[in-house]
Amino acid sequence: MAKKAPKAPKTTEEEIIAPVEAPVEIHTEAPVEAPTSSAESTSGTDTTETEQFAKSGKKSKKHIEEVKAEDERQSRKEQTKTATTDKKAGPKPITRTKLQRRGKNYRQVAEKIEKGKAYPLKEAVELALATCPVKFDSTLEAHFRLGVDPRQADQNIRATVNLPNGSGKTVRVAVFAPSDLVKIAKTAGADSAEDEDFLKKLDKEQLDFDILITTPTYMPKLGKYARLLGPKGLMPNPKAGTVTTDIAKAVKELKGGKIEYRVDKQAVVHVGLGKASFGADKLLENVNAFTDSLKTQKPASLKGAFVKSFYLTTTMGPSILVENTLN
Numbered sequence: 001m002a003k004k005a006p007k008a009p010k011t012t013e014e015e016i017i018a019p020v021e022a023p024v025e026i027h028t029e030a031p032v033e034a035p036t037s038s039a040e041s042t043s044g045t046d047t048t049e050t051e052q053f054a055k056s057g058k059k060s061k062k063h064i065e066e067v068k069a070e071d072e073r074q075s076r077k078e079q080t081k082t083a084t085t086d087k088k089a090g091p092k093p094i095t096r097t098k099l100q101r102r103g104k105n106y107r108q109v110a111e112k113i114e115k116g117k118a119y120p121l122k123e124a125v126e127l128a129l130a131t132c133p134v135k136f137d138s139t140l141e142a143h144f145r146l147g148v149d150p151r152q153a154d155q156n157i158r159a160t161v162n163l164p165n166g167s168g169k170t171v172r173v174a175v176f177a178p179s180d181l182v183k184i185a186k187t188a189g190a191d192s193a194e195d196e197d198f199l200k201k202l203d204k205e206q207l208d209f210d211i212l213i214t215t216p217t218y219m220p221k222l223g224k225y226a227r228l229l230g231p232k233g234l235m236p237n238p239k240a241g242t243v244t245t246d247i248a249k250a251v252k253e254l255k256g257g258k259i260e261y262r263v264d265k266q267a268v269v270h271v272g273l274g275k276a277s278f279g280a281d282k283l284l285e286n287v288n289a290f291t292d293s294l295k296t297q298k299p300a301s302l303k304g305a306f307v308k309s310f311y312l313t314t315t316m317g318p319s320i321l322v323e324n325t326l327n
Contacts, residue, residue, distance in 0.1 A: 109133050131318055138315035148267050174194075310324050
């Protein structure tokens with residue numbers, strides 16, 4: 001027979017409920033740091049500063065401060081933008097045409113001209129005199145837009161023309177020539193004629209003349225004063241007829257109405273052809289003389305139209321389109 005297992009001893013309630021022990025607190029002391037000296041603390045700050053800023057470049061102190069100042073400026077700019085956009089916009093400004101911005105007298109005479117119409121030359125001269133808005137003796141101006149390229153040497157138009165009735169301007173002519181030609185120049189009508197004394201005036205920058213005439217032998221002496229005379233258009237030039245051996249003829253022509261014209265950078269020729277007091281007939285003669293001279297200046301290498309447009313006007317007056325018969 002099998003043996004029976006021994007019975008387990010009975011446990012009482014006091015043995016089942018065991019007393020709960022209170023948790024044990026463990027106290028740990030923090031390590032005490034050793035005190036640092038003042039010298040060590042200052043050296044530490046110096047090292048951080050040297051590490052933070054470089055001597056030059058984007059990490060330098062100056063560059064960082066400039067970047068901060070620029071950021072502040074941009075923020076202020078944005079604030080002012082928002083402040084201005086919040087304001088209510090005023091009424092839209094009224095845009096006036098170019099004719100409406102002109103004076104009263106100009107608008108009255110401009111009504112006589114038909115816009116876009118090309119007038120015959122004789123009618124255009126008479127209409128220019130009728131539409132003169134000023135009270136003084138105005139100048140009849142002619143403006144030619146050419147089809148040339150002024151950058152090309154052979155297309156840089158520059159010439160002179162003798163107006164049959166003069167230009168109406170009082171021109172002061174000075175002559176710089178040898179002593180034997182000085183007397184001839186004065187008898188021909190020159191305002192001033194001198195030899196070496198003329199250079200002393202140029203040294204003092206005394207320019208009391210409008211046109212200067214000299215001889216080919218005396219021209220090199222004026223090279224020293226090119227910066228003084230050149231920008232003012234007073235430098236003598238063989239093309240303009242102001243460098244010549246015939247001093248008397250040059251003086252008489254300039255006093256009688258000989259003018260010089262040249263094309264500007266925009267390929268336009270501007271020229272005054274007489275005063276309004278001349279009358280329509282005399283002004284028409286001057287215009288015809290100028291157009292005849294301009295026709296002879298057409299470059300051989302030019303392809304296409306030589307004169308693209310032609311306008312007449314008086315001083316401060318409206319422009320009049322003229323029929324282009326010059327090509």
